[in-house]
Amino acid sequence: MRAVTYDSYASDNSRLKVGRVPDPKVGPGQVLIEVRAAGVNPVDWKVMTGGLDGMMDAMFPVIPGWDVAGVVRGRGPDTPDFVDGDEVMSYARKDVVGAGTFAQYVAVAADDVARKPASLDWNQAGGLPLVGMTAQRSLDRLEVGQGDVLLIHAASGGVGSLGVQIARDRGARVIGTASEENHEFLRGLGAEPVAYGDGLVERVRELAPDGVTAVADFVGGQLDTTLAVLAEGGRHVSVADNTVDQHGGHWIWVRPSGAKLAELAAMADRGALTVEVAGTYPLEKVGEAFDASRTGHTRGKLVITP
Template identity: 75%
Template sequence: MRAVTYDSYTADDSRLVVGEVPEPKAGPGCVLVEVRAAGVNPVDWKAMAGGLDALMDAVFPVIPGWDVAGVVRGRGPDAPEFAPGDEVMAYARKDVLKDGTFAQYVAVPAAHVALKPVALGWAEAGGLPLAGMTAQRCLDRLDVGRDDVLLVHAASGGVGGLAVQIARSRGARVIGTASEVNHDHLRDLGAEPVVYGDGLAARVRELAPDGVSAVADFAGGQLETTLAVLRAGGRHVSVADPEVEEHGGHWIWVRPDGAKLALLADLAERGALKVDVAATFPLDEVGAAFEASRGGHTRGKLVITP
């Protein structure tokens, strides 16, 4: 099968190679998925540069990619949850960096897989799992509900925009940071927009004079502002800044979980969750997708379509 690989840690996108590699095997409890779309996430190029070496082993050559939407083409022993022909999606992170989703096929544990909602196209479904489940896990940890005023840092990004929608579906009031060009987009999602940067705490206080009850940081470097606007007893999480744990917050890493992903699929089917796709790229242009992701100003998801 065709796949993108890199043969050592590198920050040089020219080291990404598209070529033939062996087709993966669907082991016990796993399904073989023909990839129709695979979301690009910052962790993909950070892992390629060795950024996860302290946490995960790499077995080179590595196929990058942790998101997938596609069609089940086979299954291993004791994987009765899905059948060939099922349209599915998954957060397909493995215990080691090796067999990712920027390929024609990927084997995924059935417990990590959910049926693709009809309401989402392939690119949208391929961009949902990691970002959507990250947002979901953050909001679950914050226990966001109807009585909350939630501040979302980087609310127009791939994770932030999904967090806004999930929080609104739970009845929370949401204030979201973004550049002014994205304010109408945030209003469409149901958030009250504020410009990020110097003076952010004062601008948030103008909207919420009593402070906010919860903060979800998807940007990093926002701890000072978070603590300045958080009410006494408030809760906060970050996906980018482990220092929050020293100030009563939680550093969040998403976990593969098909049942949790199915809840997001249900939101999408009910029209309460939309995935904004900024651009799609073929396998041969993964380097260009990584470059766009590094820019940090993409609204919505970047997606590989093998």
């Protein structure tokens, strides 16, 4: 099959190449997915730099990519969960960095696979798993619900825009930071936008004079602001700052789960959730997608289409 690979860690895209690699083996309890779309996430290029080497082993050459939407084309022994032809999606992170989703095929544990919602096209479904489940896990940990006032840092990004929708569906009021050009987008999702930068604390306090009851940091570097706007007894999480644990918060790291992903699929099919796609790229342009992701200013998801 054709796939994107890199054969060593690198701080840039110099080790990326597209070529032929062996088709994946499909073990017990796994399904083989023909990839139609695979979301790009900052963790993909951060892994390539060796940023997670202290946490996860890598088996070179590495095929990057942890998101996938596609069609089941094979099953391992004792895998009655799906049949060939099923349209599915998955957060396909494995314990070892290696056989990722920027390829024509990927083998994934059936327990980590959910059926693709009919309401989302392939690109939207391919961009949903990691960002959607990260937002979902963050809000689960915060126990966000009716009556909460939630501040989301980086609300117009991939994780943030899903977080807004999930929180609104749970009955929370949402304040979201974003650049001015993305304020109308956030209003369309049901959030009250505020510009980030100098004066952010005051702007949040104008909207929530008594403070916010919860904060979800989806960008990092926001701890001082978070603590300044939290009401007494407020809760906070971050996906990018592991020091929040020292200040009463929680550092979030999402786990693969077909069941949790199916909850997001059900939200999409009842019209409560959609995925903004910022751009699509063939395998040959994964480096361009990584460069776009590195800017940190993408609204919505970048997607690889093998």
